[in-house]
Amino acid sequence: MTYYVTTLLVYAAVDILACLAISLQFGVSGIVNFSFIIFQAAGAYTAAVLSLPRDTANGGFQTYILGLNLSFPIPWIAATLVGALLAPPIGLVVLRRLRSDYQAIAMLVLSVIASLVVTNTPAFLDGAAGLALVPQPLSDKFNPYSDGYHWAYTAGALVLAVIVFFIVQRIINSPYGRSLRAMRENEVAAKALGKNAVAMKMSVFVVGGAIAGLSGAILVGFITTWAPSTWLYPETLILFAAVIVGGRGNNYGAVLGALLVPVGFEEATRYLPTFGPPGLIPALEWVCIGGLILGFLWFRPRGVLPEQRRVFAARPKPIEATEQYAGRD
Amino acid sequence: MPVETDALAATPAADPQPSAERPLLVASHVSRHFEGVRAVEDVSIDVLPGRITGLIGPNGAGKSTFLAVLAGTLPASSGTIILDGDDVTALPAFRRARRGLVRTFQLPSEFAQLTVIENLLAAAPTNRGDSLRGALLGKRYWRADENRLVEQARDLLDRFRMSAKESDYASSLSGGQKRLVEIMRALMLQPRLLLLDEPMSGVHPSIVGEIADYCESLRDDGLTILMVEHELHMIERMCNPVIVMAQGSVIGQGTMTALRQQREIVDAYLVG
Amino acid sequence: MSLIVAAFGFGLVSMSIIAISAVGFTMQFGITNMINLAYGQVMIASAYAAYAVNNAGVSIWLALPVGAVFGAVFSFLLNRLIYAPFQRKGTNLIGMVIISLAVSLVIANVMLPIVGYYSVSYHQNPGTTYHLGSIALTGAQLAIIAVAVVVMLAIYALLRFTRLGKAMRATAANPTLARNCGIPTARVVDLAWLITGALCGVAGTVAGMNSDSFSVASGSEFLIPIIAASILGGAGSPYGAMIGAVLIGEMTEISAAIISPEYKQVVAFAVLVLVMVLRPQGLLAKRGALAAAG
Numbered sequence: 001m002t003y004y005v006t007t008l009l010v011y012a013a014v015d016i017l018a019c020l021a022i023s024l025q026f027g028v029s030g031i032v033n034f035s036f037i038i039f040q041a042a043g044a045y046t047a048a049v050l051s052l053p054r055d056t057a058n059g060g061f062q063t064y065i066l067g068l069n070l071s072f073p074i075p076w077i078a079a080t081l082v083g084a085l086l087a088p089p090i091g092l093v094v095l096r097r098l099r100s101d102y103q104a105i106a107m108l109v110l111s112v113i114a115s116l117v118v119t120n121t122p123a124f125l126d127g128a129a130g131l132a133l134v135p136q137p138l139s140d141k142f143n144p145y146s147d148g149y150h151w152a153y154t155a156g157a158l159v160l161a162v163i164v165f166f167i168v169q170r171i172i173n174s175p176y177g178r179s180l181r182a183m184r185e186n187e188v189a190a191k192a193l194g195k196n197a198v199a200m201k202m203s204v205f206v207v208g209g210a211i212a213g214l215s216g217a218i219l220v221g222f223i224t225t226w227a228p229s230t231w232l233y234p235e236t237l238i239l240f241a242a243v244i245v246g247g248r249g250n251n252y253g254a255v256l257g258a259l260l261v262p263v264g265f266e267e268a269t270r271y272l273p274t275f276g277p278p279g280l281i282p283a284l285e286w287v288c289i290g291g292l293i294l295g296f297l298w299f300r301p302r303g304v305l306p307e308q309r310r311v312f313a314a315r316p317k318p319i320e321a322t323e324q325y326a327g328r329d
Numbered sequence: 330m331p332v333e334t335d336a337l338a339a340t341p342a343a344d345p346q347p348s349a350e351r352p353l354l355v356a357s358h359v360s361r362h363f364e365g366v367r368a369v370e371d372v373s374i375d376v377l378p379g380r381i382t383g384l385i386g387p388n389g390a391g392k393s394t395f396l397a398v399l400a401g402t403l404p405a406s407s408g409t410i411i412l413d414g415d416d417v418t419a420l421p422a423f424r425r426a427r428r429g430l431v432r433t434f435q436l437p438s439e440f441a442q443l444t445v446i447e448n449l450l451a452a453a454p455t456n457r458g459d460s461l462r463g464a465l466l467g468k469r470y471w472r473a474d475e476n477r478l479v480e481q482a483r484d485l486l487d488r489f490r491m492s493a494k495e496s497d498y499a500s501s502l503s504g505g506q507k508r509l510v511e512i513m514r515a516l517m518l519q520p521r522l523l524l525l526d527e528p529m530s531g532v533h534p535s536i537v538g539e540i541a542d543y544c545e546s547l548r549d550d551g552l553t554i555l556m557v558e559h560e561l562h563m564i565e566r567m568c569n570p571v572i573v574m575a576q577g578s579v580i581g582q583g584t585m586t587a588l589r590q591q592r593e594i595v596d597a598y599l600v601g
Numbered sequence: 602m603s604l605i606v607a608a609f610g611f612g613l614v615s616m617s618i619i620a621i622s623a624v625g626f627t628m629q630f631g632i633t634n635m636i637n638l639a640y641g642q643v644m645i646a647s648a649y650a651a652y653a654v655n656n657a658g659v660s661i662w663l664a665l666p667v668g669a670v671f672g673a674v675f676s677f678l679l680n681r682l683i684y685a686p687f688q689r690k691g692t693n694l695i696g697m698v699i700i701s702l703a704v705s706l707v708i709a710n711v712m713l714p715i716v717g718y719y720s721v722s723y724h725q726n727p728g729t730t731y732h733l734g735s736i737a738l739t740g741a742q743l744a745i746i747a748v749a750v751v752v753m754l755a756i757y758a759l760l761r762f763t764r765l766g767k768a769m770r771a772t773a774a775n776p777t778l779a780r781n782c783g784i785p786t787a788r789v790v791d792l793a794w795l796i797t798g799a800l801c802g803v804a805g806t807v808a809g810m811n812s813d814s815f816s817v818a819s820g821s822e823f824l825i826p827i828i829a830a831s832i833l834g835g836a837g838s839p840y841g842a843m844i845g846a847v848l849i850g851e852m853t854e855i856s857a858a859i860i861s862p863e864y865k866q867v868v869a870f871a872v873l874v875l876v877m878v879l880r881p882q883g884l885l886a887k888r889g890a891l892a893a894a895g
Contacts, residue, residue, distance in 0.1 A: 171461070174464035174468070174471065176459050176464035178451050178459075181442065182443060185440035186440055190440075192402060192423075192432050193423075193451070193518060194424075194452070196423050310447060315483065
């Protein structure tokens with residue numbers, strides 16, 4: 001029971017982190033990062049190969065690079081950094097000159113190709129089989145199979161999610177967040193008003209990449225395995241579905257979406273009686289995800305919790321001028 | 330058939346103080362080609378400070394393209410653009426805007442899901458919170474700037490009689506109100522040269538005169554404006570000089586009265 | 602060396618399949634200004650439609666038109682029922698990309714329970730193998746090349762000589778202007794979806810014929826060389842897509858011979874990245890994948 005609840009909560013924290021990043025990139029700034037999941041994967045792989053011992057010393061049934069056997073929190077910090085550092089090279093190719101929909105496609109193709117390369121290069125990250133037996137953080141000091149460890153891990157993951165929530169909140173409620181929204185609404189006009197749109201996009205690409213990298217590290221530290229099948233491109237679409245359902249550009253919407261869509265679906269199907277041939281239920285799940293996106297974009301394009309209108313306090317109280325505007329800061 | 334521009338420029342009939350003024354913007358031999366189509370061909374103009382310069386011509390004359398090239402929205406194929414002595418030809422649009430060369434657009438281009446005042450604030454160039462670092466440092470770091478800019482934006486809203494709409498989404502405004510938002514938004518940058526691309530198109534006739542009043546009042550405050558427009562009676566009222574373009578080239582310039590006496594120009598544009 | 606020459610021969614088949622599909626893909630973009638990411642899934646659905654007929658004992662060559670008709674009707678309905686309503690609603694470019702990806706996911710997963718999870722292959726007689734130096738191609742492969750040549754000529758003739766083709770070009774260039782000139786743009790768009798859908802169906806079927814087996818998962822694999830060829834040629838330009846198909850088809854097959862077949866798609870992707878960095882408008886288009894300047 002403890003394991004079930006803590007697993008659920010760790011997944012919730014990871015999905016909340018991912019949805020916050022997508023809300024910042026897509027909801028606030030209008031960038032459709034269809035390669036989002038590879039940032040998460042990069043974080044997970046980084047954390048894994050930094051905490052794993054050398055592959056030759058680890059039973060020899062898997063092959064991978066590095067294997068530095070580093071202790072927590074270095075792998076997590078490195079995962080966050082790798083997520084951030086992956087952003088500039090991709091951004092430089094994709095975000096500079098392409099039309100917005102081509103940006104999305106380029107990133108989608110990148111996601112497919114990255115998975116293909118990792119799958120077909122066993123010496124890199126153990127190919128299709130993926131990494132297993134990833135040491136859990138501080139497992140040399142505590143028993144990772146104890147209830148206490150599970151709860152502590154869960155608490156840590158949730159605290160990180162809350163911290164990131166407030167960081168993203170700071171960004172979107174700031175003048176910079178306003179500029180990002182202006183760019184989303186009309187990029188050409190924003191440029192004509194002195195906004196360096198490429199640099200702005202790059203900045204949210206890096207911040208989102210860092211968050212994604214961290215979320216990957218948290219996930220792999222808990223489930224201890226990571227393989228290409230866990231980061232196929234449709235996984236990104238689930239997160240987009242979550243943000244669209246929850247409400248783009250609204251952090252509370254991102255959290256709600258994370259709880260409703262990725263977490264909710266996983267749980268709902270767990271309790272369904274098995275019916276039909278094997279594989280029918282996952283297929284229906286994907287149909288539902290696609291249907292949710294279409295349905296919400298048609299009937300409620302701004303989601304359950306839409307972006308809030310920012311109202312400035314009236315003039316007679318100039319000292320309080322921005323209280324209401326940034327009231328949630 | 331292009332008329333000798335020099336001959337026309339040399340007839341500043343109604344100019345109060347000719348020749349002495351140093352131009353704010355000098356465009357020399359500017360061309361813009363699209364895949365072989367010469368949208369703008371060897372255009373040279375001077376924009377004098379403190380005036381509203383009109384840019385007129387038939388549809389497809391290349392006026393809007395020329396404006397876009399001046400603002401950097403489109404790169405020039407050749408030629409140079411000098412703003413107050415500095416060559417800005419190689420600068421991207423956002424850098425030109427930061428140097429005071431700010432444009433509006435022919436089609437409505439408000440930030441639809443931002444409120445009216447947010448449209449203005451988003452354009453403000455000097456907010457400490459308008460960077461990732463500033464944002465992360467928190468509200469205390471940028472609150473003073475924000476308050477100052479809110480005041481500045483509200484002053485503009487008052488001046489343009491739009492205060493009542495402050496917190497409305499820009500998407501809900503009428504065509505004319507959107508124009509005003511775009512002009513106010515540009516003014517938040519405290520531009521040296523404001524480029525207006527058909528500020529009166531798509532606007533209810535009753536508001537056309539109002540927009541002209543605002544432009545004249547801005548000019549009287551010392552702002553330089555270059556304006557593409559089709560409303561000839563408004564151009565006649567506000568603009569001096571007026572530049573006429575046809576088929577990508579300048580075919581004449583001078584006061585509207587002087588231009589009406591140029592047969593070639595009347596043939597090319599003013600009549601049909 | 603002979604390996605590379607042999608790969609060149611396979612490249613001829615690959616380019617044929619990519620050309621048929623990429624021309625359809627890029628024309629959909631040209632006419633409707635949207636990227637239909639469900640294209641690969643419609644291809645695979647058409648391949649299965651042809652398979653159903655083929656499996657009932659009909660020759661695959663007679664099943665090919667069934668694939669074409671299926672692709673045409675499917676694409677037409679897709680546009681009428683989903684894409685066009687969203688576009689009329691004013692959904693922006695990135696909204697449409699998300700929608701088409703969602704549609705792609707729905708199609709793939711509706712298909713899965715129907716057609717099953719295992720790969721299938723057509724019942725076909727590959728025919729005699731013909732040799733020319735190191736190049737060895739089966740009769741079926743030569744026939745695929747012939748189909749592609751016929752289709753390309755037909756598209757050329759359609760765009761160049763027919764009223765419909767001219768109307769399509771006008772609609773692609775400027776829909777408002779075309780409508781004002783009296784072109785029934787709605788009907789042109791419908792016909793464009795039927796024609797490009799037929800190309801998609803033909804492409805899916807011949808792609809199935811040329812591979813040992815195919816499954817629902819093949820849909821997204823198909824899409825990468827198609828996107829690469831379209832963007833390389835210049836998004837929206839049918840002739841550009843043809844050139845792009847030739848280059849991508851040969852490059853992927855020859856690199857497969859030199860490096861490893863697993864990296865075929867990676868080579869297509871590398872080309873795509875190079876194009877995006879160096880010439881986003883592609884070889885032949887004015888705008889292609891390039892953003893509005895500014």
